[in-house]
Amino acid sequence: MNNSWIEKLLRRPYFIYSLLTLFVFLGAIGYQKMERKLFPESNYPEIAVVIMQPGGSAQTLAANVSVPVEEELYTLNNVRRVFSTTIDEVSVIRAEFEYSKDLDMAASDVANALAKINSSLPQDILPPQIHKISAATAPVMVVAISSADNNMALTDIRQLAQNTLRAQFIKLPGVANVDIFGGYKKEVQIVVDKGQLERYGLTLDSITKRLRADDRDYAIGFISGDKQRFLLKAPGRHPGRC
Known part of the structure; x- marks a missing residue:
């Protein structure tokens, strides 16, 4: 039975050639329309x-x-x-x-x-x-930063990473983004005198709102060059804040 089918196919070579051509044609179309990703999804959304x-x-x-x-x-x-x-x-x-x-x-x-x-x-x-x-x-590389002789505080290490190293890393070819995590952020502690608040008729909420309003940078325009564009900001942050 199987031999008879093979013999019939061999007697019709043009039919076989047509099938092969059809498969090649469909394969080429499928390859062109196939979705390609640099990082194929293997995890759940x-x-x-x-x-x-x-x-x-x-x-x-x-x-x-x-x-x-x-x-x-x-x-x-x-x-x-x-x-x-x-x-x-x-x-x-x-x-x-x-x-x-x-x-x-x-x-x-x-x-x-x-x-x-x-x-x-x-x-x-x-x-x-x-x-x-x-x-x-997902991150391609995770870099840990520490002080060789332990004479550098975690706040200073984070400030170095945030203000210096991040700018250098993000300039490298192929780097899209650099995130900083870990360490300590510097902060300013404000001790409020309740008697002074009452004297000047102030509340904690009013002080908090004022600090938040002053702790911002405001964009005031751009300076455009041939290949670069610089953002101009009016500083509203406290000078000692990082």
Whole structure:
């Protein structure tokens, strides 16, 4: 039976040539239309939400921010799991979706979910940051910086990385972004005298608002050259702040 089919095919070489030509043609079209990525997706689509509350403790953030956001994200379609990490002043909630979920659509769904419960979250939180997590956004290299003889404070190491090394790394060919984490950030502690507040008719809220208003840089224009463009800013930050 099999031999008879083979003999029939051999008697029709043009038919075989036509099939081979058709397969080659379809293969060429498929190859041209095939999606190509530098970093093919191998993990589940994931969205990370970063919510900051200046001065908030980890316990307060977990109860008032992380838990409500997790519960709301669990109601979204095609969610596999939701988990969070909470430290002082920062809550990171991550939602993992099924493979069938488009990453852009997942980000849109998360944004809508946050807007839905925004009124029930603490009023002093900063606007939530939504990040798409994929193979393309994963760090290619992680560099640890330390003092060779331990005579450099962590605040100075972070300032060196933030103000000097980051600018040098980001100039390298092929580098799209450089993130700094770890170390300590310098801060200014203001001790308020309650008697002086009452004397001048001030409140803690008024002082906080004034500090936030003064702690900004304002863009006032650009200087454009042949190949470069420089942003001009009017400094509003305190000189000692990093």
